[in-house]
Amino acid sequence: MLGIDDPQIWVVYILCVVSAIGCMIYGALNWNKGNEEEDVK
Amino acid sequence: MVLNTPLLGITVLIYLMTIFYLGWLGYKKTKAIDDYMVAGRNIHPYILALSYGATFISTSAIIGFGGAAGALGMGLLWLALMNIVVGIFIAFVIFGSRTRKMGKNLDAVTFPELLGRRFDSRFIQGFSGILIGIFMPLYTGIVLIGGARFVETTLGVDYNVALMMLTIIVAAYVITGGLIAVMYTDALQGTLMLVGMSFLLIFTYIKLGGIVEAHHALTEISYLVPESLAKGGHMGWTAMPAFGSPIWWNLISTLVLGVGIGVLAQPQLVVRFMTAKDDRALNRAVFVGGPFILLMTGVAFTVGALSNAYFFKEKGMISLAVAGGNTDLIIPEFINSAMPEMFVVLFMLVLLAAAMSTLSSQYHTMGTAIGHDFYRQYLKKGNISHTVDITKIGIALTILVSVVLAYILPISIIAPATAIFFGLCAAAFLPMYIGALFWKRMTKEGAIASMLVGTFSSLFWLAFVHAKEAASLGISQAIFGKDTLLTGTWTVIDPIMVATPVAIITGIAVSLFTRPMGREHLEKCFKNMK
Structure with a gap:
């Protein structure tokens, strides 16, 4: 996979990219959440 | 690699002018103590993410760890994954949100103050402050030495002049502009790092004919691993070291x-x-932070490993051989020989930015730890005003100390400083910090016990067992006549795997045997928190 034989390496290579994209998805989904909640209460 | 071209000179000048402008902006925006200490609790998410990332990633993360990947291979990507998942996602989403709310509830402006007020203990604040004040200058010393050496080689400036220049420039904007100036300049430095590392990745893959081709070329040359490394468990640059071998333990536990x-x-x-x-x-900061760290450590480790394929193709040698056995030279050698000159200039700036962004935050943190946490809150019991002035003096003092240390301490003591500081934070602060945020039953006594046990067990492990630091410090050798008290696998196991669990158990046990903290106090701490 990806020119790498050892699964422990290509898995982590993919996981790094996926986790960074995951951060972006989380950020995008929660873009407007958690806005000034203290003032509301 | 002296690169004393007019182009580099002009670029550095423009860079410094922008830094000063941002520092001045920070100074102008700083009106109250909250501004100076926590940037008015109102920072822009992009600046927050880049400032966090740029502080997190120092020059050594790129050069040092990138070079380590050049020697050890892509197994280091597990660290990049940890950096993204733990360092960004868990840190911001799980710890960040609660830290922010509790900090606001308790009106805390520093990390020691947050812990001290949560457990209603001035001792915790003072002890944490002094711990940071003692050990962080050492850690700063190594960043400072690295930065100055780098300016010396690239700009051709005398080492002493470089050290002074770097100190004075960073000190000027940290002392006058406080955390706002630190974070604004961090954001600029982070942006530069982002651009530079993206280029580095793209150029490297292009040079080696594409992603799969590059990795394949690296897999093909695994027979070139030097015998000494192969004996330690190294199985090639696109393979994990042999399970349980010394290199495997080193990779997993320390890194x-x-x-x-x-x-x-x-x-x-x-x-x-x-x-x-x-x-x-x-x-919103998570949105920026995740990809930022991927482009820092992820790229540094991948490119570091791939440099072997490049050097083999061009010179028939592996990176370690090209760098003369010094892993710190692998990344600079690779950039110099593989990248276009324009990029070399940009990359010099990236490294300077990485060093300055880490330095500025260290100065601010250790200065506030000594000036605010230890002196004002602990010694003077919070009974003096002019906190910003005291903090400024604290910063100036600790900067002076770290410069002096960088000069007088032998490199054998300065070199392990990063590991010592990380180990200490993980053992002394982490258990108590987790308890502070997530476990209402943790008591003041439990927190103090965990902090003290964590501090001293981690220092003990570093000085007497963990071979890398113990041998370098020489304390064990001086007292017991041998480098380490234990032998075998113990000597490669990081203190975090020993001291931190011990501190956690102590914290839990002592808390369960002592009286819970008052309900009113807890309600104040956890206001608006689920």
Whole structure:
């Protein structure tokens, strides 16, 4: 996979990219959440 | 690699002028103590994310660890994964949100103050402050030496002049502009790092004919691993070291766990959560932070490993041989020979930015730890005003100390400083910090016991067992006549795997045997928290 034989390496290579994209998805989904909640209460 | 071209000179000049402008902006915006200490608790999410990332990633993360990947291979990507998942996602989403709310509830402006007020103990604040004040200058010393050596070689400036220049420039904007100046300049430096590392990745893959081709070329040359490394368990640059071998233990325990988890309790990073206005800012920062770290450590480790394929193709040698056995030279050698000159200039700036962004935050954190936490709150019991002035004096003093240390201490003591500081934070602060945020039953006594046991067990492990630091420090040798008290696998196991669990158990046990903290106090701490 990806020119790498050892699964422990290509898995982590993919996981790094996926986790960074995951951060972006989380950020995008929660873009407007958690806005000034203290003032509301 | 002296690169004394007019182009570089002009670029550095423009860079410094922008830094001064941002520093001045910070100075102008600083009106109250909250501005100076926690950037008015109202920082922009983009600045927050880049400032956190740029502080997190120093020059050594790129050059040092990138070079380590050049020697050890892509197994280091597990650390990059930890950096993203733990250092960004868990840090911001799980720790960040609660830290921000509790910081606001307790009106805390530093990490020691947050812990001290949560457990209603001035001792915790003072002890944490002094711990940071003693050990952080050592850690700063190594960043400072690295930065100055780098300016010396690239700009051809005398080492002493470079050291002074770097100190004075960074000190000027940290002391006058406080955390706002630190974070604004961090954001600029982070942006530069982002651009530089993206180019580095793209150029490297292009040079080697594409992603799969590059990795394939690297897999093909695994027979070139030097015999000494192969004996330690090295199985090629695109393979993990043999399970249980010394290199495997070193990789997993020190790099992945030590640096990967240790990051959660770094005072200079924790304080940034308190600069966010609301959870929305933290969520948005995750959007930027994840890809930022991927492009820093992920790229450095991949490119470091791939440099072997490049050097083999061009010179028929592996990176370690090209760098004369010094892993710190692998990345610079690779950039110099593989990248276009324009890029070399940009990359010089990236490295300067990486050093300055880490330095500025260290100065701010250790200065506030001594000036605010230890002197004002602990010694003077909070009974003096002019806090910003005291903090400024604290910063100036600790800067002076770290410069003096950088001069007088032998490199054998300065070199392990990063590991010592990370180990200490993970053992002394992390258990108590987790308890502070998530476990209402943790008591003041439990927190103090965990902090003291964590501090001393981690220092003991570093000085007497963990071979890398113990041999370098020479304390064990002086007292017992041998480098380490234990032998075998113990000597490669990082303190975080020993001292931190011991501190956690102590914290839990002592808390369960002591009286819970008052309900009113807890309600105040956990106001608006689920």
